[in-house]
Amino acid sequence: MGIRNSAITTVILGLVLSASCGISVQAQASPTDKTAQPSPPVSSPSTDAPANVAAANPKSAPPAAQPASGNAAPHPDVKAPSAPLPKSKADDSYIVGIADGLFISVWKEPDLSGAVVVRPDGMITVPVIGDVQVSGLTTPQVQDVLTAKLKDVVAEPQVTVIVRDIKSRKVYLVGKVSRPGAISLTTPQTVLQLLVEAGGPAQLAKTQKMYLLRTTDGKQKRIDFNYKKVLEGTQPDVEVMVGDIIVVP
Numbered sequence: 001m002g003i004r005n006s007a008i009t010t011v012i013l014g015l016v017l018s019a020s021c022g023i024s025v026q027a028q029a030s031p032t033d034k035t036a037q038p039s040p041p042v043s044s045p046s047t048d049a050p051a052n053v054a055a056a057n058p059k060s061a062p063p064a065a066q067p068a069s070g071n072a073a074p075h076p077d078v079k080a081p082s083a084p085l086p087k088s089k090a091d092d093s094y095i096v097g098i099a100d101g102l103f104i105s106v107w108k109e110p111d112l113s114g115a116v117v118v119r120p121d122g123m124i125t126v127p128v129i130g131d132v133q134v135s136g137l138t139t140p141q142v143q144d145v146l147t148a149k150l151k152d153v154v155a156e157p158q159v160t161v162i163v164r165d166i167k168s169r170k171v172y173l174v175g176k177v178s179r180p181g182a183i184s185l186t187t188p189q190t191v192l193q194l195l196v197e198a199g200g201p202a203q204l205a206k207t208q209k210m211y212l213l214r215t216t217d218g219k220q221k222r223i224d225f226n227y228k229k230v231l232e233g234t235q236p237d238v239e240v241m242v243g244d245i246i247v248v249p
Contacts, residue, residue, distance in 0.1 A: 090163040090186065096134050096142060097168025098122060106150065107158035115164060128153050139163060171240045173198050175248035176205035190237040191225055191246055201227060206249045212238060213245040 096102065098118050104126065106112040116124040122135025129149045134142045139161045150157035169185040171194060178199025189197075191212060201207050207227035214221050225246075229235035240246070 090139070090166060092138060092140050094139060094163055094166075096137055096139065096163065098135055099167040100163060101165030101167070102134070102139075102142070103162045103164050104146065105160040105162075106146075106154065107160075109154055109157070112150070112154070117165075118168070135168075169242045171242065171244045171246065173246050173248070176202035177246075177248045178202060185240065185242055188239060190239050192227075192230055192237045194240060194246065195227070195248075201248050209249050211247050212240070213247065214241060215243060 096118060098120055100118045101115060102118065102124065103115050104113055104124075112127055116126070118124055118135055123131045123133050125131055126146065126149075129146075132142075132145060132149065134145070137145070142161045143159045146159045146161070147157050150159065166184045166186050170182045171185055172182050173180045173194065177195065178201075180198070183194055183197065191210075195201065201210075208229075210225040210227050212223040212225055214223060223238060225238060226235050230237050
């Protein structure tokens with residue numbers, strides 16, 4: 001009887017242990033156990049993160065370095081060049097006359113530089129050195145005169161003289177022409193060229209009886225000019241001189 005009870009007890013204990021093991025195994029296999037699920041891959045930090053962010057959002061990307069160009073700001077020790085001189089209307093052979101406008105530039109001397117007009121007496125006024133006779137001289141000759149006078153004031157003066165306005169060399173158109181009046185003679189020109197510049201003869205002009213008045217050595221000379229024949233090439237054109245008067249009857 002005692003052996004039977006012991007056997008029963010052993011069987012019961014075996015059943016209990018079996019049930020416990022089954023429950024434990026089922027609990028380990030349960031989907032609610034986080035340790036049983038495969039963990040998602042964890043990306044390691046990358047040194048290219050800023051580049052990736054910039055690529056994703058181009059507005060936040062820093063501006064790319066621009067190559068150096070000729071418009072870059074100059075070095076503070078480098079001085080900007082001075083303003084360019086006005087373009088000359090006459091070459092070095094031009095003879096300065098009354099009422100001509102000149103521009104005088106003295107290198108590194110702005111107080112001695114500037115625009116001047118030749119007075120009726122043929123002189124100009126330059127700061128420090130006063131009045132200087134320039135009428136009848138070419139621009140290189142005026143430069144030499146000013147350079148000589150400035151040597152007592154400026155060490156090694158460098159002078160440039162430019163003709164800005166030519167008003168002393170004029171010819172005159174009178175009579176039946178589209179735009180009569182005075183014309184500045186800046187370059188060698190002919191009667192035909194000046195007539196074209198003035199718009200040509202008027203509709204009722206007597207073009208075959210045109211003439212030119214020229215004063216030489218105090219004497220006035222008449223030169224006939226047949227506009228029609230000059231256009232046809234059967235009569236040569238006439239080169240004008242300062243002070244000539246072209247009459248279109």
